Amino acid sequence: MARRFLIVLSAVLAGMLAFAVADASPGRTADALVAVVDSGIDPAAGLSLAQGVDLVAGGTRPADPYGHGTAVATEVARACGGCTILPVRVLSSAGTAPWTRVATGIVWAVDHGARVVNVSVAGPGGSPELRRAVRYALDHDVLLVAAAGNAADATPSYPAAYPGVVAVAARAADGRLYDWSSRGAWVDLTAPGCAALPETVCGTSFAAPLVAALAARERAHDPSASAAAIAARLPRLVAGHAGRTAPVLTVSGSARPGSVLRAAASAVPAGAHVGWFRCAPAGGVHDCVPASTGASYRVRAADAGSALVARVVTGSFAGLWLAASPRLAVS
Numbered sequence: 001m002a003r004r005f006l007i008v009l010s011a012v013l014a015g016m017l018a019f020a021v022a023d024a025s026p027g028r029t030a031d032a033l034v035a036v037v038d039s040g041i042d043p044a045a046g047l048s049l050a051q052g053v054d055l056v057a058g059g060t061r062p063a064d065p066y067g068h069g070t071a072v073a074t075e076v077a078r079a080c081g082g083c084t085i086l087p088v089r090v091l092s093s094a095g096t097a098p099w100t101r102v103a104t105g106i107v108w109a110v111d112h113g114a115r116v117v118n119v120s121v122a123g124p125g126g127s128p129e130l131r132r133a134v135r136y137a138l139d140h141d142v143l144l145v146a147a148a149g150n151a152a153d154a155t156p157s158y159p160a161a162y163p164g165v166v167a168v169a170a171r172a173a174d175g176r177l178y179d180w181s182s183r184g185a186w187v188d189l190t191a192p193g194c195a196a197l198p199e200t201v202c203g204t205s206f207a208a209p210l211v212a213a214l215a216a217r218e219r220a221h222d223p224s225a226s227a228a229a230i231a232a233r234l235p236r237l238v239a240g241h242a243g244r245t246a247p248v249l250t251v252s253g254s255a256r257p258g259s260v261l262r263a264a265a266s267a268v269p270a271g272a273h274v275g276w277f278r279c280a281p282a283g284g285v286h287d288c289v290p291a292s293t294g295a296s297y298r299v300r301a302a303d304a305g306s307a308l309v310a311r312v313v314t315g316s317f318a319g320l321w322l323a324a325s326p327r328l329a330v331s
Helices: 068-080 099-111 128-139 204-221 227-239
Strands: 033-038 084-089 116-119 143-147 166-171 189-192 194-196 200-202 249-252 260-265 272-279 288-292 296-298 307-314 321-324
Touching: 033 068, 033 099, 033 204, 068 084, 068 204, 084 099, 099 116, 099 128, 116 204, 128 143, 143 204, 143 227, 166 204, 189 204, 189 227, 194 204, 200 204, 200 307, 200 321, 204 227, 249 307, 260 272, 260 307, 288 296
Parallel strands: 033 084, 033 116, 116 143, 143 166, 166 189
Antiparallel strands: 194 200, 249 260, 260 296, 272 288, 272 307, 307 321
16 A cells, blocks of 8 residues: 555545536636646536646546546635646546656646645555655645545645645534544644535545635735745635534434434535444444434344444545534444
């Protein structure tokens, strides 16, 4: 695994977003050019695009068979307003790539005029090539913003954990980190972790592009400011963004075999549902498997010794959740 990454799994399925491509306006400045190093961008998008590159299939108009890059770019465009997106496809249709290709994508973005580069990709270990690509960007005064990951612990993820990269974790409207967000002293900022595009998508994948968009706006406003100076302003720029309010989740019933547990949630957003999960009693938040895709679950004898939890789950890829009940031990 040291040579490969795990994509920050929190996006919409390919084809769930419908936008139309528009060429970059000649009046836009390079200061508002944001590279999205990801899975490409849907060619039917309504985003202002510069000519990019497909490092997987070749060509200059990278399509998006995975859906993640389109969603990330949409969040950049929405938060930035006048930004032009530079699409750099590095992910396969399965959402994976060797670190060498991610590194190549970062260098390509720097060489083609991006002043801000968003990398909503995270994984363990990193690589020498990736470290050199980060150094190359920093040496060229390019601001790198990266998702911290959705591992729910403090283990460093890359490229976010490299010095000089703005590492972004995901928080809810009350300011607390989502329990699935990566965290630790290596994280620089927290930003809202869920967006409606139009369905609700969650993850540090969507916290990072908000930060990248704000950074690009600031660079356009103050083009003489260095990347480091812009990075120092980001806590203030991000502070005014509250994020989505989580649904209120309540449960009823007994966690005894034969009993029925019921969950109810207020204001379940589009693309999300209430479901039950079976978890290891002492495991982390990801040590759970689906027990029911509905709001009701009849406890089974086989559940004894485990814990059950209800969640409001987004429908995309990793199925990250907006709200969760306390764990109910089954005896």
